[in-house]
Amino acid sequence: MHAVKHTMILGMTAILMMLVSNVCLGAGIPDKVSISSIQKYYDPVSFNHAAHINNLKDCGLCHHHTTGAQVTDPNCARCHKNSGAQATVSCKGCHTADPFTPEALKQQRDQQPPIYHRDKPGLKAAYHASCLGCHQKMSGPTGCQDCHKRNDGGDALFKSGKYAPKAPAKPKAAHH
Amino acid sequence: MIERRDFLKGCLACGVTAATVSVAGTSAMAAGSFEGYPDAMGVLVDLTRCVGCRSCEAACNNEQKLPEPDLPFDDLSVFSEKRRTTEKAYTVVNEYKVADKDTLFRKIQCNHCTEPACLSSCFVNAYTKTKEGAVIYDASVCVGCRNCMIACPFNIPAYSYSSPLNPLVKKCIFCYDTRVKDGRPPACVEICPQQVMTFGRRSDLVKLGHDRIQANPGKYVDKLYGEKAVGGTSWMYLSSVDFDKVGLDGHIQNEPIISNVKDFLGFVPMVLSIWPALFTGVHLLATKNKDGHHDHEEGDHQ
Ligand code: SF4
Ligand code: SF4
């Protein structure tokens, strides 16, 4: 029973995927996405979008309902079961890079109707929730620098590499 | 020299403030009735999201211009012990084994209580609860008595011992003067890759916290830690396991700590008003024999 349902869902997703790619994506789907939102501390990530599409086949895993994929989260499904593909699909199209500025907080407070999307993570958290959350489940890489190499600014912040503390705790203890 | 003069000045100040405290003490508000400033900000901490990357520790060190740490912030060996906040680290992340394989991380810092025990225990009035929600302090009046350290239910205030005669309280100030005062989120909140911390108006966060519990059945224990604890805190927590398992006292009282000491405080002012004088006296006696010039020098400068 469960298996049948599963195959059905897979089949439906496949059809949807084909439909979707014919309808609105095609040339619009980037094979690579360069993510540089924390370049102060880390080199940009060159995200292999094409490989992830091949591996996962389900756009909705990352793009929720926006590509027209069937949403599984019951909270989302209440409104977006049939809401179809949207004009905005990129992460940064909806998730703001600075979610806690006074303006962003005010916008969230004033939004109408006031009950939906109130707990929407910022861009950085959205990336990490999607990437890291999935990598943890599917045994993908999970170390910080597995995805983005820390640069000089990051080393300085983390007091690591050439900025590592010169006098470690040990010699200090030796004085006593 | 300088330190000693500061100390003496401090003592004079205590004499004066102790008197004011005694007045404030008698008109003490009914503890627990203070709802907090309406626009006070807060932080909702979701323990299920933290991955223990220690970025928040690094950001705090940088923002607060704290001394160099003993180990780099990417060194994960620190998780082998349970750390507490120190004069060099206003926030630390600890790891808790919560089940066979599961661990949760918790970032520790001042919770910015609505009715702070540190504030009510301080007899020189070093602490202030700002309308933005931050509990800040004026280190220049701190006499290093460590009352606040004992009073704080979360074991937060630390002391700098670099100057033995002038130990100053050190703790997280909610990034008040560099950020929260201007409505910007604290450095640790901003850098966190997982948005473990949600910054916003405290009253909104209480609602958001309960909404998140409701929207994710089975994910969280049905409690927003800090909504009521010790009269409410600005930093509040969501967890997937009992709070005792992550080093937070799940049975902590809902009344502010001041309720415990209120009666006691009624007696204190008298003691306090003679205490500084006593200190000064002892101090003078102790130093006079060693170096008689000091008093002349002090006199000359004043
Ligand atoms: S930065 Fe965020 S995820 Fe990393 S240790 Fe701190 S609270 Fe946890
Ligand atoms: S957590 Fe401790 S130091 Fe922070 S406001 Fe509360 S009593 Fe004061």
Ligand code: SF4
């Ligand atoms: S709020 Fe500011 S001072 Fe407090 S722990 Fe975070 S970065 Fe440090």
